Amino acid sequence: MAWAVVVSVLVMTILSLLRVNVIIxxxxAGLTAGLMNGETLSSALTLLIEGMGGQAEVALSYILLGAFAVAISYSGITSVLVNYLLRTLKDMxxxxxxxxxxxASLSQNAVPVHIAFIPILIPPLLRLFDQMKLDRRAVAAALTFGLKAPYVMIPLGFGYIFHDVIRDAMAEQGVQIAIGSIAQSLLIPGSGMIVGLLVAVFITYRKPRNPKESTQENELEEPITTNSVERFNLKHGLTIVAIxxxxxxxxxxxxxxLAALAGLILMFIFRVVPYNKGDKIVNDGIAMMGFIAFVLLVAAGYANVLTETESVSALVDASSEYLGNNQALIxxxxxxxxxVVTMGIGSSFATVPILAALFVPICLSAGFSPMAIAALVGTAGALGDAGSPASDSTLGPTSGLNADGKHNHIWDTCVPTFLHYNIPLFLFGWAAAILL
Structure with a gap:
């Protein structure tokens, strides 16, 4: 059914805004899409479960990464960093x-670790944020910008992978374009994200904000003070080696x-973390990142329902009947x-091949240039990555900012990033498609 994608994404969005658990x-949303395409409840659930394996590797990596982050915090090196930032950036x-x-921007291109740095860097800073009365929504906006804008605009690291996916997807539809041209076409949409970041930092979330009450019993135990600064020692040096x-x-x-597992093993080999603390480290890591890992599994299942029922192609076919040859409208x-599609699937990289197969024939018939098509495909893929409840560009920031239970995934991460990035990305991407 043509509108199954729209209705199912609306179901997910409305339930999330009503503070229903994002997994539910x-x-x-997945069951709604299946039922609207003629599947039974049982067969829709089967499709969803079958698709969950698609993110199993990512889910396991996040859990191991969480354990590694907890081990780093145990070493005490984060206390050194936090106290330095407190002295240097106090009231700034x-x-x-x-x-x-x-x-965060370095994590996509210069040091391509994606969200790996968030559970290591952000949780120790939370008390500092509270002391500074820093609005955590501004931090969420900053993190999501760094996780998204660099790979959209710069063809290095994860950016190269993203641009290469666009090139290959367009080539399969008969449009040849170099990665350099793709990068040029995405500079305009990416500039919209820079505008969004500046608005979030200097206007929307600039004012002081009193910290929320924690929603969990075990708040962060490590206080931040400037009276007793822990000195850098051998244990901290070995931790840096592991990192x-x-x-x-x-x-x-x-x-x-492999990376997270190697770092975790080294922390035990170096005796930075005692062997008898192994169970606690892993359990705390699962507590930190396990929810995100499971969200990604369920989101992969939802994407499988949309793919197997051909809901996306039906939506495009239905829309193309009303497009005509008006390039701006198209x-x-x-x-x-x-x-809509990326908001539901939550992954720009996974969405690009699906969208390119549908978009390129329509764009070619309407006379779009290769660079304009690349701008459309790249922007359409990136849209929804920020603001989607199921995207690692929002789940990653939430994992760090909610370590003490004072940050809501939907209202404090997804809504701010949707407003500040998807709206300008949409407008700038539309302009790029018309001008190029």
Missing amino acids: AILA RTMMVLVIAFV LVTLLIQALWSNLI ALILLLVGL
Whole structure:
């Protein structure tokens, strides 16, 4: 059914905004899409479960990464960092957010570790944020910008993978374009995200905000003070070695499971973490990242329901009947379709091949240039990655910011990032498709 994607995404969005657990919301969306396409409740659930394996590797890597992050915190090195930031950036909320945005941006291209740094860097800073009365929504916006904008605009690291996926997907539809041209076409949409970041940091979330009450019993135990600063010692040096090995493995082999596991093992070999603390470290890591891992599994199942029932192609076919040859209208409708689809699937990388197979024939018949098509496909794929309840670009920031139970995934991460990034990304992407 043509409108199954729209209705199911609306179901997920409305339930999430009503503070229904995001896993339940995604399950409801997947079952809705299946039922609207003629599947029985049982067969829709089967499709959803069969698709969950698609993110099993990512889910396991996140859990191991959580355990590694807990081990790093146990070493005490984060206390050194936090106390330094407290002395250096005290009462400098805006500068703190910009520094976090810069560090996050390095995670996609210069040091391609994606969200690996978040559970390591952010939880120890939460008490500092509270002391500074820093609005955590600004931090969420900064983190999501760093996780998204660099790979959209810069063809290095994860950016190269994203641009290569666009090139291959377009080539399969008969459109040849170089990665350099794709990067040029996405500079305009990516600039919209820069505008969104500046609005979030300097306007929307600049004012002080009193910290929320925690929703969990075990708040962060490590206080932040400037009276007794822990000195850098051998244990901290060995922790840095473990972190560097993790980053090196991730950069060379693009395998987060192997990287996180190697870092965790080194922490035990170096005796930074005692062997008898192994169970607690792993359990705390699962507590930190297990929810995100399961959300990604369920989201992969939902994507499988949409793919197997051909809901996306039906939506595009239904929309194309009303498009005609008006390029501005065609670009507008295709971007709306990209927003809806990616909001549901939650992965720009996984969505691009699906969208390209549908978009390219329509764009060719309407006379779009290859660069305009690349701008449309890339923007449509990126739309919804920020703001989607099931995207690691939002789940990653929430995993760090909600370590003390004071940050809501939907209202404090998804809604702010949707408003500040998807709206300008949509408008700038639409302009790029018309101008190029």
